[in-house]
Amino acid sequence: MKWLARQRIRYALRHYRISRKVWAEVMRSTRVFKGLSAVERAHLREMTTLFLHRKTLTGVKGFNVSVEVSITIAAQACLPILKLGLDYYDGWSEVVIYPGAFRVARNTIDAAGVVSNQEQILSGESWSRGPVILSWSDISSEQDISRRGHNVVIHEFAHKLDMLNGRANGMPPLHTDMIRQQWTRSFSHAYEHLKQQLAHHHRPSINSYGASNEAEFFAVASGYFFTYPQALCRLSSPVYEQLKLFYRQDPANRL
Numbered sequence: 001m002k003w004l005a006r007q008r009i010r011y012a013l014r015h016y017r018i019s020r021k022v023w024a025e026v027m028r029s030t031r032v033f034k035g036l037s038a039v040e041r042a043h044l045r046e047m048t049t050l051f052l053h054r055k056t057l058t059g060v061k062g063f064n065v066s067v068e069v070s071i072t073i074a075a076q077a078c079l080p081i082l083k084l085g086l087d088y089y090d091g092w093s094e095v096v097i098y099p100g101a102f103r104v105a106r107n108t109i110d111a112a113g114v115v116s117n118q119e120q121i122l123s124g125e126s127w128s129r130g131p132v133i134l135s136w137s138d139i140s141s142e143q144d145i146s147r148r149g150h151n152v153v154i155h156e157f158a159h160k161l162d163m164l165n166g167r168a169n170g171m172p173p174l175h176t177d178m179i180r181q182q183w184t185r186s187f188s189h190a191y192e193h194l195k196q197q198l199a200h201h202h203r204p205s206i207n208s209y210g211a212s213n214e215a216e217f218f219a220v221a222s223g224y225f226f227t228y229p230q231a232l233c234r235l236s237s238p239v240y241e242q243l244k245l246f247y248r249q250d251p252a253n254r255l
């Protein structure tokens, strides 16, 4: 079976190769890939090819998923798992792309048990065992300096990693060489610290959305880890260290 799987990978890499020109343009124009070595870029290109072979990228509301768009999204999605492997994205198959932010209606239940229907405007969403939903306008504005630290693709795929071991709770399955208590201590301390910054009207070190709950904190911290690690280290270098162990990458060093 392993032999067959390897043959399939070889076939996909040979027949669905990404054009050199488009790949170079995506690497050049997207800030998050800065500092990757030639070997890492080659590995990322292979993973991106396989990702596009295994997943379906569907545009909705008239959005056309061009080759450039699909490679831009797939390459960013593969960056967090560059040292982990594509198997981390097993169990689901679709990425849905809206041209811009999209509305969703949610039923919420308050403490008294009253159900109300609320409308939310989102730039991305991840379903457990279901699709990842993204807004292209939010992906393409990633280069905007005022949005430093924010990366909607990495954010939503971090939720996917978090959901590998059940519902999203801010703790993905840790590697055997990691210590659960260290993770919990680092993350709960940093999460409380962010909430304190907001409570005291201090400028938060990372996006205040991270204070929504533990799952959002992990996804926001992951976005900063890959795009603006200095800000994450200012909030909490222990969280940076834990993410470095989890993703097996050191963006602060390469950026």
Ligand SMILES: [Zn+2]
Residues within 6 Å of the ligand: 155, 159, 216, 219
């Ligand atoms: Zn989120």
